[in-house]
Amino acid sequence: MSKRNEVRFSSVILYSLILNAGAAFMWPLVTVYMHNYLHKSLTLAGMTILVMSVFMMVGNYLGGYLFDRWSPYKSAIIGVLISLSAIVGLVFFHGWPMFSILLLFVGFGDGACMTLLNSYAASIKTRSTRAIFNVLYIGQNVGIVIGTLMVGFLLARGVTTVFIVAAVFYFILLVITLVDFNVVVQRRAPGKQIQRGAPRETNVGSMILAICGVVLGVYLSYALWESVISVHMTSLHIPFENYSLLWTLNGLMIVFGQPFVNRIGGHFKLSTQTYVGVFIFALSFIGLIFAKQYYAFVIVMIVRLSAK
Numbered sequence: 001m002s003k004r005n006e007v008r009f010s011s012v013i014l015y016s017l018i019l020n021a022g023a024a025f026m027w028p029l030v031t032v033y034m035h036n037y038l039h040k041s042l043t044l045a046g047m048t049i050l051v052m053s054v055f056m057m058v059g060n061y062l063g064g065y066l067f068d069r070w071s072p073y074k075s076a077i078i079g080v081l082i083s084l085s086a087i088v089g090l091v092f093f094h095g096w097p098m099f100s101i102l103l104l105f106v107g108f109g110d111g112a113c114m115t116l117l118n119s120y121a122a123s124i125k126t127r128s129t130r131a132i133f134n135v136l137y138i139g140q141n142v143g144i145v146i147g148t149l150m151v152g153f154l155l156a157r158g159v160t161t162v163f164i165v166a167a168v169f170y171f172i173l174l175v176i177t178l179v180d181f182n183v184v185v186q187r188r189a190p191g192k193q194i195q196r197g198a199p200r201e202t203n204v205g206s207m208i209l210a211i212c213g214v215v216l217g218v219y220l221s222y223a224l225w226e227s228v229i230s231v232h233m234t235s236l237h238i239p240f241e242n243y244s245l246l247w248t249l250n251g252l253m254i255v256f257g258q259p260f261v262n263r264i265g266g267h268f269k270l271s272t273q274t275y276v277g278v279f280i281f282a283l284s285f286i287g288l289i290f291a292k293q294y295y296a297f298v299i300v301m302i303v304r305l306s307a308k
Contacts, residue, residue, distance in 0.1 A: 007124065013136065022143075038096050049223070051100075055104045080177050
């Protein structure tokens with residue numbers, strides 16, 4: 001029986017949804033669990049998230065490298081197995097320091113899976129790349145909605161329950177990989193090289209550096225939402241499930257609001273959209289200074305999302 005020439009589009013979307021749902025069990029939980037349950041400092045929690053992010057970037061790189069140089073199918077299986085094994089380990093060992101150690105492997109495995117997912121998606125020839133990644137983005141945020149909606153309520157039943165349900169999601173991901181991702185990947189041919197020293201290369205290089213600078217600045221501030229805000233809200237006696245619901249709101253607004261925002265943005269230059277978006281994003285953090293009630297955090301979240 002011959003292999004299919006490309007992975008099914010529906011499988012890629014389902015993979016994105018399940019992967020992001022499983023991952024969304026973890027990142028809203030890390031800081032509040034380490035601080036409120038393991039009684040560790042926010043500095044240590046922040047260092048854990050930092051190192052986890054570094055491991056995720058290494059996983060991103062290795063996932064892409066193995067996709068290009070080795071077997072995409074075997075790489076995808078190994079990536080999911082690393083994350084699944086770490087999550088299963090957390091079911092039994094979620095004290096200090098095993099919690100942080102196993103999180104590093106979750107980050108590494110998730111990083112590899114995300115890059116491999118994007119690589120498989122880019123190899124699909126029956127649909128345009130833009131259409132694929134637009135739908136992939138929606139699938140990602142639907143997964144975030146599911147994961148963040150569940151984690152807040154599951155934590156009330158114990159952190160072990162959270163990890164068991166997360167492990168189920170990663171097991172489903174493994175099944176999807178085994179069943180649907182063993183295909184003959186048609187890699188895209190490399191494009192023509194731009195002559196070194198050409199003016200266009202300089203301009204493109206400067207633009208890429210500027211974009212990277214903006215993204216770095218935005219995500220440095222964005223990390224505040226994923227780290228200390230959870231502890232800050234629980235210190236105000238706002239339940240953790242309400243914090244997780246903010247991320248559910250985040251995903252829902254992106255899924256249903258992004259097409260509307262894109263339509264409005266089409267009437268303005270890209271540079272204008274960037275300036276206005278960054279300004280609104282910065283403005284939302286001023287609102288956090290005065291936020292004491294849950295409704296205030298909801299308003300700030302909505303304002304922040306309007307910048308996206």
